[in-house]
Amino acid sequence: MSDVTHEIPERIPVHLVVNGVGHTLDLIPWTTLLDALRDHLALTGTKKGCDHGQCGACTVLVNGRRVNSCLTLAVMKDGAEITTIEGLAKNGALHPLQQAFIDHDAFQCGYCTPGQICSAAGLLAEGRAKDADEIRELMSGNLCRCGAYPNIVAAIEQAMSRS
Missing domain, CATH: 1.10.150.120 ([2Fe-2S]-binding domain)
Incomplete structure (x- = not known):
């Protein structure tokens, strides 16, 4: 057997505009958009349901289009505008x-x-x-x-x- 070396993956800077606020996150490449929102930005309104894209609990808007965030890698959305449930209300008024x-x-x-x-x-x-x-x-x-x-x-x- 050969020696297997496990290197810690390089983090990748990912810029997201979430609910109108820009964020640059240093993420490991396989971080899902869902995990970036919940774990790195503390936006826990978006829910982790099935983690397989079958239930829609993780749906957010990416550049105005609905997306299952559990199936989307955050690095794929570098520069995108993301709207979560927390970002729908405007000026204290519900959507x-x-x-x-x-x-x-x-x-x-x-x-x-x-x-x-x-x-x-x-x-x-x-x-x-x-x-x-x-x-x-x-x-x-x-x-x-x-x-x-x-x-x-x-x-x-x-x-x-x-x-």
């Missing part, structure tokens, strides 16, 4: 989707709610959903284990009607 989720009681345990809201914000920006069936289809990557789907759809419809 219309945040308010709609409250109005429609569109959560029970709340674990999936940040990912649901970020995904819905991306959905609204895409402008592709025209009715409840299309909302359900285009939000199908975000799971709610509590089954609050009817209220989630109603909340998104409310936000669509007001935008």
Whole structure:
């Protein structure tokens, strides 16, 4: 057997603009965007659910597009603008989707709610959903284990009607 030398990987500087604030982080190459947000920037609103891109709890907006942050390496998003659930409210006022989720009681345990809201914000920006069936289809990557789907759809419809 040959000797195997394990070197500590070099850290890579990664610049992210998160919720309007620039950050340069020195990260090991395999740091996910999710871990960069939670562990390096203390933005714990974005949740780690399945860690396989199947539940959507980790959804954030990257340059306005919804992304599963658990499947995205932070180094891939160097220079990107990231919006998390913490960055949706402006000047102390809730984002219309945040308010709609409250109005429609569109959560029970709340674990999936940040990912649901970020995904819905991306959905609204895409402008592709025209009715409840299309909302359900285009939000199908975000799971709610509590089954609050009817209220989630109603909340998104409310936000669509007001935008």
